[in-house]
Amino acid sequence: MNSGIKEKILFRKLEKKDKDAFVKAYDYYFDDIYRFVYFKVGKKDTAEDLTSTIFLKTWDFILNNSITDYKTLRALFYKIARNAIIDYYRKKSTQLEELIETFDYLDIKDESQDLEDKIDAKMEYEQVIDKIGELKDEYREILILRFVNELSVSEIADILEKETGNVRVTIHRALNALKDLVK
Amino acid sequence: MKNINSQLNSLKNIKPGSDYKSKNRELLLTQIYNTADAKPVDFSFGFTAYFRQISSELVNLMAQPAMVVGLVLISLFGAGLFGATASKGTKPGDSLYVAKRISEKTQLALTFDEKEKAELRIGFAGNRVEEIEKVLAENTENNEETKKTVDNLVNNVKSEVGAAKTGLQKISKNANIDTKVTEKVATTVNKASSTSPSGAKNEEDEVFSANLGKDKAGISVAEKEMTEVKKEVDSKALLTQAKESLKSDDVANTLSVLEKVDEAIDKTVDSGEVKGVEETAAATTTVIK
Numbered sequence: 001m002n003s004g005i006k007e008k009i010l011f012r013k014l015e016k017k018d019k020d021a022f023v024k025a026y027d028y029y030f031d032d033i034y035r036f037v038y039f040k041v042g043k044k045d046t047a048e049d050l051t052s053t054i055f056l057k058t059w060d061f062i063l064n065n066s067i068t069d070y071k072t073l074r075a076l077f078y079k080i081a082r083n084a085i086i087d088y089y090r091k092k093s094t095q096l097e098e099l100i101e102t103f104d105y106l107d108i109k110d111e112s113q114d115l116e117d118k119i120d121a122k123m124e125y126e127q128v129i130d131k132i133g134e135l136k137d138e139y140r141e142i143l144i145l146r147f148v149n150e151l152s153v154s155e156i157a158d159i160l161e162k163e164t165g166n167v168r169v170t171i172h173r174a175l176n177a178l179k180d181l182v183k
Numbered sequence: 184m185k186n187i188n189s190q191l192n193s194l195k196n197i198k199p200g201s202d203y204k205s206k207n208r209e210l211l212l213t214q215i216y217n218t219a220d221a222k223p224v225d226f227s228f229g230f231t232a233y234f235r236q237i238s239s240e241l242v243n244l245m246a247q248p249a250m251v252v253g254l255v256l257i258s259l260f261g262a263g264l265f266g267a268t269a270s271k272g273t274k275p276g277d278s279l280y281v282a283k284r285i286s287e288k289t290q291l292a293l294t295f296d297e298k299e300k301a302e303l304r305i306g307f308a309g310n311r312v313e314e315i316e317k318v319l320a321e322n323t324e325n326n327e328e329t330k331k332t333v334d335n336l337v338n339n340v341k342s343e344v345g346a347a348k349t350g351l352q353k354i355s356k357n358a359n360i361d362t363k364v365t366e367k368v369a370t371t372v373n374k375a376s377s378t379s380p381s382g383a384k385n386e387e388d389e390v391f392s393a394n395l396g397k398d399k400a401g402i403s404v405a406e407k408e409m410t411e412v413k414k415e416v417d418s419k420a421l422l423t424q425a426k427e428s429l430k431s432d433d434v435a436n437t438l439s440v441l442e443k444v445d446e447a448i449d450k451t452v453d454s455g456e457v458k459g460v461e462e463t464a465a466a467t468t469t470v471i472k
Contacts, residue, residue: 005240019216022215023208023212023215026208030207031199034199035194035195039194047199048203051199052207056211056214059211059218063218128187128191128194132191143191144194148191148192148194179187
């Protein structure tokens with residue numbers, strides 16, 4: 001089944017507070033939301049706690065509100081995630097001190113690559129990871145949404161409550177900023 | 184430096200630990216199943232939900248401007264096509280007959296090549312002959328109304344063939360084809376046009392008795408009406424031949440074949456006897472082969 005239609009069916013079911021549908025939505029969006037949070041907070045444990053909270057908050061929201069105003073289910077999750085992260089920083093009253101940790105995510109699966117290539121690739125990716133942490137939050141967020149979690153520009157505009165033109169400009173600037181850092 | 188977009192995309196590899204994910208899932212399940220239902224859950228999902236979603240997607244899709252223009256075009260041309268197909272076998276008096284005539288007129292209006300126009304006109308003349316055949320077959324009593332309808336159709340055949348003739352003359356003039364030969368073609372077509380249901384009086388009716396595939400029994404039918412019907416069928420065959428010849432690229436050869444057909448037809452007209460038809464048929468077949 002087409003993923004767009006699948007998502008819309010889930011959304012319709014959740015409008016009727018369907019618990020099973022919410023469990024499916026959990027399986028569907030958990031990784032993306034976790035990744036989004038992770039790049040916002042930069043800590044694995046914090047990201048895990050926050051992601052769990054976000055899903056509970058979303059269920060609570062669905063139970064007590066009408067979700068028909070939201071364009072997509074994904075937009076709803078991201079909006080709640082953003083608010084939860086804002087709350088988290090507000091409580092901590094700190095800025096993002098510790099940025100992205102050392103990642104061990106990189107597992108180059110291409111067996112055909114020789115060692116030299118693998119090392120080059122790893123160095124390049126690590127460089128991107130390090131540098132993305134140096135970007136300002138607005139840029140990092142938009143790059144993750146667009147290029148990692150692959151949301152459309154209109155979805156991002158909906159989540160960030162901005163115009164699509166504005167989102168495009170920010171994406172462009174964020175990419176240039178990252179390129180400058182990586183050079 | 185590789186493409187930065189693809190490098191960013193590789194960050195997808197960052198995922199929550201599977202242990203944490205499954206534990207958290209259990210916890211979430213416990214919590215959400217312990218919450219009271221705000222509203223009774225409607226379990227009527229499955230196919231209906233999918234169908235509802237698909238239909239709403241379809242409506243959204245159709246609301247797009249490009250789609251709307253597309254649908255309008257399809258309905259315009261589609262209606263023309265279906266109308267033309269549905270009205271194909273109609274005869275005067277049928278409800279869809281008007282559609283058939285309109286469709287023919289539209290086809291003519293949309294054709295600019297003289298040769299194609301002539302082909303179309305010969306085809307339409309064939310249609311009229313077919314209609315005469317049908318009208319006569321259904322109205323065995325020779326009443327005024329039938330006669331009037333048939334007369335009208337015959338006039339139509341004449342005008343169509345006349346127009347085709349004019350078109351052909353124009354083509355031959357342009358292509359510097361021997362005018363004489365063209366005249367012969369035109370005469371052949373013209374003769375086809377003068378077919379009439381009151382054909383006994385009309386010598387040229389016999390021309391269309393040049394039956395190419397009919398058996399003897401068909402030719403020797405004594406009853407007048409039946410003979411007339413038969414003649415119309417034959418003229419139809421001739422018109423088809425004229426059309427096919429026109430389609431051929433070898434114009435000169437086609438014209439000479441038609442000339443011979445014309446001569447064979449003239450012979451039949453001279454003999455004026457039904458018996459002579461068979462010979463003509465044989466002659467015509469040989470020539471055409």
